[in-house]
Amino acid sequence: MCGIAGLIARETRVLPETVRAMTDRIVPRGPDSAGEWVDDSGRVGLGHRRLAILDLTQAGHQPMHSACGRYTVVFNGEIYNFAAIRTRLEQAGMAPPWRGHSDTEVLLAAIAAWGVQAAVEMAQGMFAIALWDAADRTLTLARDRFGEKPLYYGWCAAGFAFASTLAPIRALPGFDAGVEPQALSVLMARAYVPAPWSIYRGVYKLPPGCLLTVGVDRARNAPAAPPVEGVAQDGLILTRWFDYADEVLAGAADPIDDADEALAALDAALGHAVRQQLVADVPVGTFLSGGIDSSLITALAQKSVSQPIRSFTIGFEEAGFDEAVHAKQVAQVLGTDHTELYVTARDALDLIPAMPHVFDEPFADSSQLPTHLVAKLARRQVTVALSGDAGDELFGGYNRHQQVPRVWRRIARLPGPLRAMVLNGAGQLPPGLWNLLSDLRGRRRSGQFGHNARRGLRTMARADSFDALFDGFLDDWLLTGSPLSGDVVRQSRLGLDARLAALPLEVGMMHADAVTYLPDDILCKVDRAAMAVSLETRVPFLDPGVTATAARIAPALKFASGGGKHILKELLYTHVPRALVDRPKAGFAIPVGLWLKGPLRDWAEDLLSESALAADGLFDVGLIRRRWHAHLHGAEEQTQALWSVLMFQAWRRG
Known part of the structure; x- marks a missing residue:
């Protein structure tokens, strides 16, 4: 496990100390050693921080060069079947003289033998890879099937940069990207920023299961939007090599x-x-x-x-x-x-x-x-x-996997207006009454059942399709409107994959x-x-x-x-x-809602004060303050909605 970073310079040469400054921001990801490399032209620099897991010797040091001299790689992750790939290389007569027994060396040899896409397709593991091809003068970024390892990339004054986290990119001279509205909108609705977005404009996450090939001589200009799969644009080619669908x-x-x-x-x-x-x-x-x-x-x-x-x-x-x-x-x-x-x-x-x-x-x-x-x-x-x-x-394993399809199959039979009227009416009943009804049936598992029931019913009343119902159940701001000011509100819906429409919900x-x-x-x-x-x-x-x-x-x-x-x-x-x-699913929950009313109250009040919320012009101050007071006084459970705002505010302060 490691951290990687690198840069394709826009105009000037890449300096080794610039690459080292990037990797210095991710030392915990690789505390055991550091390495950086700049190509002969000075246009490309790769950096690495190592957490030694396999082959603890210098033979596993990165950046690592292929035996043929064509490729240089920085790699974060583990290839669990590296021994089988090594054997396959040897049996095919395509193995180089081995220097050690690291999975990185095997991966690099597989790339040299069969190409980067074939190599990652046979690799069973988690990884984020940056590969420099000296022959084609291209940089290829790769991410594992499900995104276990992170990989960001984007453009700034210094050029095209990539890294395991945002910190190395943010450390480059001239970095001044603002907040990406689409990312902020989804963060409020989902509690995370989904790929391909990052919180910064012009900086993206490489989606899981994808390769991004960057032509070094055409990497100077940032595209207006994230690259599209299979469409070449401005020297970039995004290729999906694994699709879970x-x-x-x-x-x-x-x-x-x-x-x-x-x-x-x-x-x-x-x-x-x-x-x-x-x-x-x-x-x-x-x-x-x-x-x-x-x-x-x-x-x-x-x-x-x-x-x-x-x-x-x-x-x-x-x-x-x-x-x-x-x-x-x-x-x-x-x-x-x-x-x-x-x-x-x-x-x-x-x-x-x-x-x-x-x-x-x-x-x-x-x-x-x-x-x-x-x-x-x-x-x-x-x-x-x-x-x-x-x-x-x-x-x-999530309750919604059963509950949402079950509910939809029942309510979808009702005409839309009647469905909305009935569900909205039921959603106005007090939380205490829903708790009592659940207790009478012996089914209540949480003190928040009544609040959750009310929210669920009102969410169902708004849904005009199963896709909308699924999406709405995940959005804690759906019923009150976006917490963002009108200037930054964007569409935050994620939705289901239409290719699977014929399969069970x-x-x-x-x-x-x-x-x-x-x-x-x-x-x-x-x-x-x-x-x-x-x-x-x-x-x-x-x-x-x-x-x-x-x-x-x-x-x-x-x-x-x-x-x-x-x-x-x-x-x-x-x-x-x-x-x-054999007991109800609990998850890895913590009593943060209770703590916000007690030991975390002053911290939260500071971040949710009118002046703090109004500072950047991003938030609807009145709406957030109303939900904060409702939570404090027990009128409505608001923990997740507020936590999204709190975590953004804490991040903004740094």
């Missing part, structure tokens, strides 16, 4: 309907992925929340090693938010070497000022706080941690989450939170064999017995007693 469609065309066959296929694929991702020349552990996904990954990891694997979790003192007790019970059954840490509101308060630096871009998933804390805890003992992320997106929702929410929220959160403390995280669920298997498993096997992830649960039950993990 294709995998979903292929799986639907060749489904696994038999439960026993599905269980065996999943066990084989996930077990292989875990064993592959345990390979490292440094200590490896797991995140263990006690939920389905992390418990299954930890169980398979423990099964694969002879010594107790190290597992880590955190808990909270507030009632209803403590999952650490469940993690501890799972760890005892599995026999892991378990470490837990309890977090207080004071811990969160102390951490919040660091969040803008940790994430380097406004990011408003409040589980960023416990994720950073558990990464910090794990880093005391290990350098690599396996996580259970992506299980929800692949196997239907649940499948379309899972796909949408896998290509938007997963890379831009979940994977972003884990990468930034962990790399800030120099911890590499690995995601076995995103192994190509696992994702292909998941796509083939029929929806009925994912949503059996009235809940999502049924097939994952059945596999987990072969490792731990059902009673330990």
Whole structure:
């Protein structure tokens, strides 16, 4: 795991010290060594910060040159099947004289042998790559299938720049980009900035599964919008080399309907992925929340090693938010070497000022706080941690994957005006009454049920299609209007993929989450939170064999017995007693809503004051202040909506 950065100069030569200044901004991503390289013409510079995981010797140092002399690469990530690719090169007689045993050297040899697209297609892993081709005088950027590793690029006074995070680009002389309105709009609605946007105008994220080829002699001018796939423009060519929709469609065309066959296929694929991702020349552990996904990954990891694997979790003192007790019970059954840490509101308060630096871009998933804390805890003992992320997106783990399709199938039968009238009326009932009705049916799982029910009903009343309903459920500002001033409001809708329209609604929702929410929220959160403390995280669920298997498993096997992830649960039950993990989904939630009324109130009030909100002219001050007061007085739960504003404001202050 590492950090990369580089520059194609607009006019003057690239200086090695300019490249070093860029990589100095990402030292935590690679604290073990640094390297920079400038080509003979002085137009191109590549920089690297290394966190040594495989081949800890100088043989793994970057930037790395191919044996043929044509290619130079900086690489962030891990190629888990590098040994198989190395063998394939040797059997084909295309292997160079090996200098070491790093995956970077193997990847570079594969590129020299078969080309960059063929090499990344055969690579099973997570990566962000920058490759200089001296023959064609092109720079190619590449990102892994689901976006586990970040990669930004854009234009500034110095030229065309790229980096693992925004900080190296922002450090270049003359950088003065303003806030991108589209990015800010989606941040308010979704709590994250989705690819291809970044928070800055003219700076973009490379979408997952894509290559961007930049002609060095035509990279001086920034396009007016992000590059379009397959369309050459101003010396840029954006190529998609992996599309998850294709995998979903292929799986639907060749489904696994038999439960026993599905269980065996999943066990084989996930077990292989875990064993592959345990390979490292440094200590490896797991995140263990006690939920389905992390418990299954930890169980398979423990099964694969002879010594107790190290597992880590955190808990909270507030009632209803403590999952650490469940993690501890799972760890005892599995026999892991378990470490837990309890977090207080004071811990969160102390951490919040660091969040803008940790994430380097406004990011408003409040589980960023416990994720950073558990990464910090794990880093005391290990350098690599396996996580259970992506299980929800692949196997239907979010409540919305069931609830939204179920509700839509019922309400879609009603004429639009009647539907709106009935649902709007029900949405006006007090939260307490909805809580009482739920209690009478024995179904309430949260103190916020009444607030959530009201919001859900009013959201459904506005929806004229399933796509709009799905999108609306994710937008905490939908019912009150945008928190942005009229001058910066933009369309923030993401939507479902029309190519999957013939498949069950649940499948379309899972796909949408896998290509938007997963890379831009979940994977972003884990990468930034962990790399800030120099911890590499690995995601076995995103192994190509696992994702292909998941796509083939029929929806009925994912949503059996009235809940999502049924097939994952059945596999987990072969490792731990059902009673330990058979409980409502909790997520990695923290009591931030309560803290905003207590120990975080002064901090929030400062950022949400009229003067602070009005400073840049970006926000509707009155609307945000009204929602803030409603939250403080318990009239309406407003945590997520306000957290998006707070995280932007904190980032803006730096």
